[in-house]
Amino acid sequence: MTGKLYALSTGPGASDLITVRAARTLGSLDILYAPAGRKGGDSLALSIVREYLGEQTEIRCCHFPMSADSAEKEAVWNDVAAALVQEVQAGKQVGFITLGDAMLFSTWVFLLARIGNPEWLEIVPGVTSFAAIAARSKTPLAMEQQSMAVIACTAPETEIAQALAQHDSLVLMKVYGRFARIKALLAQAGLLECALMMAEATLPGEQCWHNLADVSDDQPLPYFSTILVNKQWRTAQ
Amino acid sequence: MTGKLYALSTGPGASDLITVRAARTLGSLDILYAPAGRKGGDSLALSIVREYLGEQTEIRCCHFPMSADSAEKEAVWNDVAAALVQEVQAGKQVGFITLGDAMLFSTWVFLLARIGNPEWLEIVPGVTSFAAIAARSKTPLAMEQQSMAVIACTAPETEIAQALAQHDSLVLMKVYGRFARIKALLAQAGLLECALMMAEATLPGEQCWHNLADVSDDQPLPYFSTILVNKQWRTAQ
Numbered sequence: 001m002t003g004k005l006y007a008l009s010t011g012p013g014a015s016d017l018i019t020v021r022a023a024r025t026l027g028s029l030d031i032l033y034a035p036a037g038r039k040g041g042d043s044l045a046l047s048i049v050r051e052y053l054g055e056q057t058e059i060r061c062c063h064f065p066m067s068a069d070s071a072e073k074e075a076v077w078n079d080v081a082a083a084l085v086q087e088v089q090a091g092k093q094v095g096f097i098t099l100g101d102a103m104l105f106s107t108w109v110f111l112l113a114r115i116g117n118p119e120w121l122e123i124v125p126g127v128t129s130f131a132a133i134a135a136r137s138k139t140p141l142a143m144e145q146q147s148m149a150v151i152a153c154t155a156p157e158t159e160i161a162q163a164l165a166q167h168d169s170l171v172l173m174k175v176y177g178r179f180a181r182i183k184a185l186l187a188q189a190g191l192l193e194c195a196l197m198m199a200e201a202t203l204p205g206e207q208c209w210h211n212l213a214d215v216s217d218d219q220p221l222p223y224f225s226t227i228l229v230n231k232q233w234r235t236a237q
Numbered sequence: 238m239t240g241k242l243y244a245l246s247t248g249p250g251a252s253d254l255i256t257v258r259a260a261r262t263l264g265s266l267d268i269l270y271a272p273a274g275r276k277g278g279d280s281l282a283l284s285i286v287r288e289y290l291g292e293q294t295e296i297r298c299c300h301f302p303m304s305a306d307s308a309e310k311e312a313v314w315n316d317v318a319a320a321l322v323q324e325v326q327a328g329k330q331v332g333f334i335t336l337g338d339a340m341l342f343s344t345w346v347f348l349l350a351r352i353g354n355p356e357w358l359e360i361v362p363g364v365t366s367f368a369a370i371a372a373r374s375k376t377p378l379a380m381e382q383q384s385m386a387v388i389a390c391t392a393p394e395t396e397i398a399q400a401l402a403q404h405d406s407l408v409l410m411k412v413y414g415r416f417a418r419i420k421a422l423l424a425q426a427g428l429l430e431c432a433l434m435m436a437e438a439t440l441p442g443e444q445c446w447h448n449l450a451d452v453s454d455d456q457p458l459p460y461f462s463t464i465l466v467n468k469q470w471r472t473a474q
Contacts, residue, residue, distance in 0.1 A: 016261065017257070101371075104379055104385070105380060125364045125369045125372040126364060131362040135244075135339065135362040141338075141341045142389075143347075145393075147387065147400065149384060150386075151385075156382075
């Protein structure tokens, strides 16, 4: 049997929001690599997929440091990428799980940059956190000729302000630790009333804030908190 | 038994890229509403989900006209929304399927605007076409501090050009019938080498073009054709 590597998107959090393909693949793996390291993310990806794993599957947790030291991070990416390639060359069915969608704001992309585009690699896409937030809050992402921007709140403030001015709808990811700053930008753009914030969408701890003007700047937030802005939805109804 | 309405995202095309939740829900429906009307889309959503349907499920195809006459379209949306509400009030388990994700460029949003936010409505998110294209082409959407814009090619040309200038990565949807114009905009922005186009991703007819400069302006394209731009990917490798 030929070795194969599957990058498996787990979706936003609820176990049944994984794809049928990822669920079936998980049942046939020899080895599953589960990333750990982010606050709140340590066991989350693994806990999402655990019910689909076969009895034969060996689990390997790999720790990705949040360090600002890029040499340290690159060494880990090199090591994990090399380990994955080695397992495939030994003929194993190997999985690497990744929260949300594997190709959007995911550590997996750093491994992909090292592994390249071999025939034995399959990437299984998943439901993004913002699609889950739109569904749970019943707020559309975009329609017709509208445009949507997906932005990390770690981006420069001028870029965020520019995007807020230009797009009909916006997804602001990585709000954790930056809420006060983002709230101020939304207020400046007159968009507080078109915004909502959701944390841990589809998980038991799910929380949703609709009136961000009333949310304290110091509001403690879970790590997975995202703001959705849709300028036209309220008026369209 | 209380009636319930499920807006079910089918994902990009392959039947096993639907979520486990949508697959399970499909098996328990009394009635399934399947949209028809777009070129190539008539039976696609239904063909994706057919294997998950229970024997008891009654299928109702509803035709959404592509007409430019908004009164005609609104009349259809009103009728379908009213029919869905009526089924729920009669105690039925009702599904409405929608390609890709229900909340992004989907007819479902026009029904949602009419139905509002009742307790008996659940929206099940899905894999977007662009997540599938990223996975199939092994091209990341965005990472770290990058920003991504999702734009319909029906948008004004100046908006598309502006987005091409500002974002690190872009998804250009609804390319069908507009390829020559979009190719010219990409050329002006010096982005032809960072772009790829994919049609019918994850379906048997999947096609991918990597060198858009070599693709003829008259290239016949399937209805579901999307361009992905990632400015940093080639150089990052």
